[in-house]
Amino acid sequence: MKNLLLMVWISAIFTLTACSNDDPSNSESGADEEETLEEIKLVLDWTPNTNHTGLYVAQAEGYFEEEGLDVEIMLPGEAGADQLVASEKADFGISAQESLTEARVQDIPIVSIGAVIQHNTxxxxxxxxxxxxxxxxxxxxxxxxxxxxxxxxxxxxxxxxxxxxxxxxxxxxxxxxxxxxxxxxxxxxxxxxxxxxxxxxxxxxxxxxxxxxxxxxxxxDYYTPVLTTSENMISENPKTTEAFMVAVSKGYEYAIENPEQSADILIEAVPDLDPELVKASQQWLSPKYKDDADRWGEQDIKVWENYSDWMYENDLLDSELDAKNAFTNEFLPN
Missing domain, CATH: 3.40.190.10 (Periplasmic binding protein-like II)
Incomplete structure (x- = not known):
């Protein structure tokens, strides 16, 4: 009887061990396969609106997650988006060409990495x-x-x-x-x-x-709004910056092709918004995200030079802008 019980006990141990080895969640190799998402902070320029739809689409449709990112969308508060990005308290932000131009002339190291809307509306x-x-x-x-x-x-x-x-x-x-x-x-x-x-x-x-x-x-006819990041983010984390822009580009392309559905995504993400206004605004704005550009987010140095020249001529800048370092298209997907 004792031998029989011993055999049953040994058999049970082998069975449990085999089950444990078949379960990837309990194996060391399974743990290695689990991907840890990189936490990212994105700060808006203002309260959420249809300028930001592509960001909320990227979050809701899992485009950020596909690129290995866990993105928190933040409101700017009193500090403002430019200051939070420049001080690296946020990884990415929403700004406008006029404020970024002023910042660059004052040696504040932020860079535009994409035009949300192609022309000034x-x-x-x-x-x-x-x-x-x-x-x-x-x-x-x-x-x-x-x-x-x-x-x-x-x-x-x-x-x-x-x-x-x-x-x-x-x-x-x-x-x-x-x-x-x-x-x-x-x-x-x-x-x-x-x-x-x-x-x-x-x-x-x-x-x-x-x-x-x-x-x-x-x-x-300058870019407003734009997506920004810091010079340090670009130099130290180029792969993260590229991954972020791939996801965001997918979000805005979705909003261009699907204004009604993307409006619903924004409304669900921000229930305080007026649904009728969001839907009407999205229908008006979706064709203007990309407009006549070859791809969403594209920026032209002539636009940066034209507006900075105008600001300098009107005594809004202490010195002329080095436009080529104020923006980049390198992180936009081809």
Whole structure:
């Protein structure tokens, strides 16, 4: 009887051992095959909107994970995206050519690695009843802005073409007040991105007059927004940077081809957004991500030189920009 029990016990041990060896999760080789995702921080320039759709698509569709990345999408807070990227508290960020140009001239080591939208879709907007149909009509009106020197310079540049005087414009800081509230109170016109605020006006059945920057100067057709990273990230982690851009490119290509589905992804990721606005904005913006470029994200040195020249000519820069080091296309997939 004792011998029988011993044989049963030995048989059970062999059976358990065999099962354990057949289970990859319990084997050393199985543990080696498990891929550890690299944790990455991506900081937005503002609250989530359709400029950022491709990022949320890349996250939801698993494109980041396919490239071995675990990406946390962060809001900028008081520090701002450029500062967080430059100080390497975030690996990648969303910025704009104008602020990155200022940063580069001040020796802040951030670089643009992709254009989110190929052409500038911003301009000065006003309710139709204000009867502001060209920059000359800015005279005697109140502009509501955020207090940046570039605002007066752009307004002046447009008005000069119409032989009008920027000194005749009352420029006020409207802070966090939204466009629609501001123009109902003490503001006549403001600088907006049509793809969001302009589309919202359409949904509200509020007619706007628009003076797009690109209608008045080729030099104002700059990249806004752009994806950024630090010089250190590029030099020390080029494979990670390339992997990130492969995933992001897939996300924006998806959003170009599937505006309705990509809008749903953004709405699910950020439930506080107005679904009707997101869907309408996405339909308007999706064709503009890539537009006439050969591939999404492509940047042209002429665009960087044109705008930095304009900034320098308008005393917005202390020195000229070395444009070739301000951006790179090397991490975009072919």
């Amino acid at each position: 911003s301009g000065f907007a006003s309710p139709k009843e204000k009867d502001i149909t060209n920059p000359a009509d800015f005279e005697g009106k109140t502009y509501g802005g955020w207090g940046a020197p570039v605002e007066e310079a752009v307004i002046s540049s447009l008005m000069k073409k119409e032989k009008a005087d920027v000194d005749q414009v009352d420029i006020v800081n409207m802070g966090d007040t939204d466009f629609f509230t501001a123009v109902q109170r003490d503001v006549d016109f403001a600088w907006i991105y049509y793809g969001w605020t302009g589309v919202e006006a359409e949904l509200r059945n509020e007619e706007l007059n628009m003076q797009y920057l690109t209608d008045y100067s080729e030099k104002l």
